[in-house]
Each structure stands twice: as C-alpha cells, then as structure tokens.
Amino acid sequence: MVLLGLAFIALNTAIAYAAVGSKVISIVTGVAFCLAFMIVVRLLHRAMWLSLLSFIPGLFVLVGSVELAPDLALENRGVRQQVTVVDAEVAGKRHTFTLEGDDGPLDEPLIYRGSAPDYEIGDTLTVLTDPNGVIALKEADRVDSTAKLGSLVLGGSGWTFIALVAGWRGHVRRREGRFDTLVI
Structure with a gap:
C-alpha cells in the first residue's frame, strides 16, 4: 500500500x-x-x-x-528578465501590471490577486518567463x-x-x- x-x-x-x-x-x-x-x-x-x-x-x-x-x-526553462513596472490596472482584487524590459514592453502582464500588492509603478524586479508561452510569468523570488x-x-x-x-x-x-x- x-x-x-x-x-x-x-x-x-x-x-x-x-x-x-x-x-x-x-x-x-x-x-x-x-x-x-x-x-x-x-x-x-x-x-x-x-x-x-x-x-x-x-x-x-x-x-x-x-x-x-x-x-x-x-x-528549468524559464528566461530571467529584469523589468520595470510601467502601468497598473485594478479590477477588484486582481491587479494587472504592465512590464517593460530592455527589449521593450512584455507581451504578458504580471497578475497579482490580493488586496495589497508589493509592486508600484517604477519598481524594478526580476521575472521568469516561459519561452513556450505556456506558463504565466512570475516574479523570480516567488518561484x-x-x-x-x-x-x-x-x-x-x-x-x-x-x-x-x-x-x-x-x-x-x-x-x-x-x-x-x-x-x-
């Protein structure tokens, strides 16, 4: 058993x-x-x-x-990128942050579900993105x-x-x- x-x-x-x-x-x-x-x-x-x-x-x-x-x-396969938060949208407890890297804006936003996000416009953070586009990007510290x-x-x-x-x-x-x- x-x-x-x-x-x-x-x-x-x-x-x-x-x-x-x-x-x-x-x-x-x-x-x-x-x-x-x-x-x-x-x-x-x-x-x-x-x-x-x-x-x-x-x-x-x-x-x-x-x-x-x-x-x-x-x-294993994520790409580490240094990004800056350039815009934020709030819908209830869902916060959507638009990110911009060295190569321009990222196609995928950073989504935070909760009442008090740790991110503000102008913050710089490191994220991991999936090159296949299957997994949502996450802040590198949270992986x-x-x-x-x-x-x-x-x-x-x-x-x-x-x-x-x-x-x-x-x-x-x-x-x-x-x-x-x-x-x-």
Missing part, C-alpha cells in the same frame, strides 16, 4: 509536468488518486477513520504535485519548487504513516481473531 501511494504521487506529478499548461487535468487525476488511496485503505483494512484521515495528507499530495510542475518548469516538493514529501510521509498504522491495525486484529467490520 505504501508503494501504491508513492506510485500515485509520482504519476500525478508526472501528469502535472506533462500537462503544465492546464492545471485542471492534474487536479482531476490527483483527486482521483487521493480517492483511490482512501478506498484502498478502507477496503484492505476496514478502518473508515483511517480512510478519512488519509484525506489530510492527500491534500498535501494534491497541492504539492499540481503546484510543483509550473515552478519546476520555470526554473520555489523546493517548498512544493516539501509539501509533496509531507503528504507522502502522511500516507506512508497511515499505511503502516493500517497494516499494524490489521495484523493485531487478525492475531486476536477479530475479523468483523467494525468502523473503529
């Missing part, structure tokens, strides 16, 4: 990297893998509480695998695949712990001759 969980993590991360332009695909497959892991825990070890508990590390697995791919792709990998490892560790607890629980119940389907 531990290997199954690790295979789900690796497979969803690979799917997210292959479909880096569309997060929907990796989110759908990630949710399916998380639900499959929950069902396997429930069917093999007859412990609904462990199955529901596996949802928490499943969230870390889902977020880590989906968010790791764009940051990793930008780190951190190590943090996403940490989330993925935390989720995988949680699934491993749950698999070990479920296996121990099943072993103890079989040794004591209790084969009923108690929830607890």
Whole structure:
C-alpha cells in the first residue's frame, strides 16, 4: 500500500509536468488518486477513520504535485528578465501590471490577486518567463519548487504513516481473531 501511494504521487506529478499548461487535468487525476488511496485503505483494512484521515495528507499530495510542475518548469526553462513596472490596472482584487524590459514592453502582464500588492509603478524586479508561452510569468523570488516538493514529501510521509498504522491495525486484529467490520 505504501508503494501504491508513492506510485500515485509520482504519476500525478508526472501528469502535472506533462500537462503544465492546464492545471485542471492534474487536479482531476490527483483527486482521483487521493480517492483511490482512501478506498484502498478502507477496503484492505476496514478502518473508515483511517480512510478519512488519509484525506489530510492527500491534500498535501494534491497541492504539492499540481503546484510543483509550473515552478519546476520555470526554473528549468524559464528566461530571467529584469523589468520595470510601467502601468497598473485594478479590477477588484486582481491587479494587472504592465512590464517593460530592455527589449521593450512584455507581451504578458504580471497578475497579482490580493488586496495589497508589493509592486508600484517604477519598481524594478526580476521575472521568469516561459519561452513556450505556456506558463504565466512570475516574479523570480516567488518561484520555489523546493517548498512544493516539501509539501509533496509531507503528504507522502502522511500516507506512508497511515499505511503502516493500517497494516499494524490489521495484523493485531487478525492475531486476536477479530475479523468483523467494525468502523473503529
């Protein structure tokens, strides 16, 4: 069961990297893998509480695998550019900043979702752009695949712990001759 969980993590991360332009695909497959892991825990070890508990590390697995791919792709193939903020538009909590580099204005704006952006007109910052145009540009300081990998490892560790607890629980119940389907 531990290997199954690790295979789900690796497979969803690979799917997210292959479909880096569309997060929907990796989110759908990630949710399916998380639900499959929950069902396997429930069917093999007859412990609904462990199955529901596996949802928490499943969230870390889902977020880590989906968010790791764009940051990793930008780190590997992204082009680092020094730009200046020349214009800003605000629509609710969506801030759109027009950027200008050494070669003129960039085709893609920097988008910030929130109430208090860190950028003002005239600020100079470093961004990473995707030469393929698949991934939205990001400020270079905000691209951190190590943090996403940490989330993925935390989720995988949680699934491993749950698999070990479920296996121990099943072993103890079989040794004591209790084969009923108690929830607890």
